[in-house]
Amino acid sequence: MSQVLDTSSVRPAFGSRLAARTAIVAGRLIAHLPPRRIRAVLGLVRRGSRPARYEQALRARQEVTAVSTLCAGHYCLQRSLATALLCRMRGSWPTWCSGVRISPFTAHAWVEAEGKPVGEPDDTATYRAMIKVPGQEQT
Secondary structure, X not given: OOOOOOXXXXXXXXXXXXXXXXXXXXXXXXXXXXXXXXXXXXXXHOOOOEEOOHHHHHHHHHHHXXXXXXXXXXXXXXXXXXXXXXXXXXXXEOEEEEXXXXXXXXXXXXXXXXXXXXXXXXXXHHOEEEEEEOOHHHO
16 A cells, blocks of 8 residues: 655745644654553643634644654554644644544544544544543533
C-alpha cells in the first residue's frame, strides 16, 4: 500500500507553524503513554475550553499536517493528539477519539467536531470508538 500524504498546499504563517510544531512535539510525548494515561492527560488539558467548531479543528489538522510529514502520513495517533492540542492552545477542544475495526483489524485515532470526524476519510465511520475525550460541556 502506498502512503498518501495528507498535506495542504497552503503554508501556515510563522506563528501558526511554531504553534503546530509545539503541539506535534507534545503529541509525540503523549502518544508514548498507555491509553489510560493518555485519557487522563487529555482530560486535564481540555479543562476550561469551549467545544471546537468543525472549521477550527480542520484548520488545526491542516496546519499539523502541513508542518509534519509523519502526521501527514500514517501517524494518526500523533496527528490526532497534535490537532486536539493545537485547538486547545487556541481555547477550544474537539472530541478526541481512538478506536478499532475488526475487518480488517486495525486501530485509528481521530478528532471530531460538531459530531463528525474532522478531515478523515469516509471509512472512519467503520471504526468503533474505544476511548473518547469530549469537551467539558459534552461529558
